[in-house]
Amino acid sequence: MRLAFFGDVVGKAGRKALEEHLPYLRRDLSLDFVVVNAENSAGGFGVTETIARDLFDYGADCLTLGNHSWDQRDALTYITREDRLLRPCNYPPSVEAPGKGANLYTLADGRRVAVISVLGRLYMDSLDDPFQAVERELNALPLGMVADAVIVDVHAEATSEKMAMGHFCDGRASLVVGTHTHIPTADAQILPGGTAYQTDAGMCGDYDSVIGMKKDGSVKRFATRLPTERMGPAEGPGTACGVMIETDDKTGLAVRVDPIRVGGRLKEIIPE
Template sequence: MKLAFFGDVVGKPGRSAVQSHLPGLKARLRLDFVVVNGENAAGGFGLTSQIAEEFFAAGADCLTLGDHAWDQREALTYIEREPRLLRPLNYPPAARAPGKGAELFTLADGRRVGVVQLQGNVFMRQSLACPFAAADSALDQMPLGAVADAIIVDIHCEATSEKMAMGHHCDGRASLVVGSHTHVPTADTMILTGGTAYQTDAGMCGDYDSVIGMQKEGSLYRFQSQLPGERYQPAIGEGTLCGTYVETDDRTGLAVRIEPIRIGGRLSPQAPG
């Protein structure tokens, strides 16, 4: 199976990159399933139903969120009627968070792809339930190679150590464990010893002439003055479509190939042949 995951979409440049490049890329690579993290798509903060529908029209099969899941309040109701939109699985039960954090999707040919979205706790503004226990629960319900033909785990968190730990925790039980949230693509695409493809962060879809997708001036002012400054605004230059490509073994669901994807914008282009 051929899979792709695209990191946090930031503002209009990120949306434009997805809409401009994803349809052609999906056709050229014959992608079977595409996941897009859209939690910063609406002006850098959250996701709206209109933007989500635009991503689906461009070729996304599933959208994931993160710590900005509810920045656009309409997401609280939209997620209840849209099973292709996932929020972090590990909200504590007392939160009664709307929507789901894991889903098993059935393709037109009958193959099944599981998607699990988790949020880490280290250095994060929210403290959720244990993501490792949540991963176990989800993966136990859709075992790879038996119930699911492929499984993608989006680990949305700040600390690289927590992301790496999740990769090893899920090794052999998922096709891909990939990090989101930090908006910078890491150079560690690899297949772990148990056969799970891994990357610490897929990077963002957005304007890289920025500070993690936001206009440079506002970030520089805050760092230099230690004052709050004006509200962050997304950078408005050309966006890069940034993500991860994975091929899996049809029998086991484990990875046989992983490569970075970078198309357009300021980053050096990289795309599977």
């Protein structure tokens, strides 16, 4: 099976990058299933129903969220009606967060892909233990038994926490990939147990920016520590960044992993 994951979509530039590139990437790479992190797609803050539907039209099969899950009010109700939209799985049960943090999707040919979204703890708004939450979901959706492939989106600030999650899931997931920090890392690899891993997929957005936001205001905040106008997404040409894997149909484990970068300012990488 061929699967792809695209990192945080930041504003209109990120949406346009996916609109332009995802349809032909899906065709040319023979992708069976595509996951997109959409949590910055609405002006940099959350996702709306209209934008989610557009991303599905571009070729996404599942959308994941993160610490901006509820920035747009209609996400709270849309997620209860759309099981292809996932929020982090480690909300405390007492919160009764709407929607799901993991789900199983059946392809037209009968193969099944599980997607798990989880929020890290280090330097983030603290939820329940992400490792125990992922353990629970992996036990409910075991690779090679219930699911033919398992993708875990680790939305976290610290690279150490993401790498720890990769090793924690090794041999039990097809792909563990990080989001949130918006910069594509150069460590795409297959871990010893057969799980593909990349610390951060990178964002889909304008890289002439500060992690997708207009650079002038961001630089001023860092340089002066003075308040500035509300930050907004950079609006130049966007790069679509992600990772593609190929799995062994018998085990669901990865046999290949490649980064994807297309459009915009970054050097292009398109798997053959």
